[in-house]
Amino acid sequence: GENVEQHPSTLSVQEGDSAVIKCTYSDSASNYFPWYKQELGKRPQLIIDIRSNVGEKKDQRIAVTLNKTAKHFSLHITETQPEDSAVYFCAASINSGYALNFGKGTSLLVTP
């Protein structure tokens, strides 16, 4: 089945800096790549997603890039703020998102 690797497992940045989280996937048939943010004690929430026919997508301070050839995708957060501190999960799916395979998560800490 699909295997999703996520790096780094922890990331600490100073407020205002950029943060980048990278994921790789194994199944070249994967076509849907969402990112979720999970604050402490809360449910995962979708923050951005990208489909395989698009190379990049932006939403304010967050962006996702996809390299299908290399089978990796990345989350970019610019001008980080303390409220960006959370665990971020990437995921991949081969059937447009019905069954998602998640990475193990990245714990992001933004220090003032």
Next chain:
Amino acid sequence: EAQVTQNPRYLITVTGKKLTVTCSQNMNHEYMSWYRQDPGLGLRQIYYSMNVEVTDKGDVPEGYKVSRKEKRNFPLILESPSPNQTSLYFCASRSLTHGYTFGSGTRLTVV
């Protein structure tokens, strides 16, 4: 308000005592799924359902059962819980055009 509702939020039970975690969504989504979340292992899919009476195993189905008799409800059943099923459980649903909406989670402890 569009939401996925799970109950209970917290549950402590003993080994072998059957339990059910309920999940209900009000968005008319066809697809529903159960995940468990464990430290260092991320979110792993237990079962999913693509529509009423259509269910299938995810990556870690052993020890769990599900049913989908109505579109809105997707309960998770542990017939004989064991300590290795102590975990945080999330129900989720989605439509074709939107990503997952997760429930608030159920923290289960089996002693």
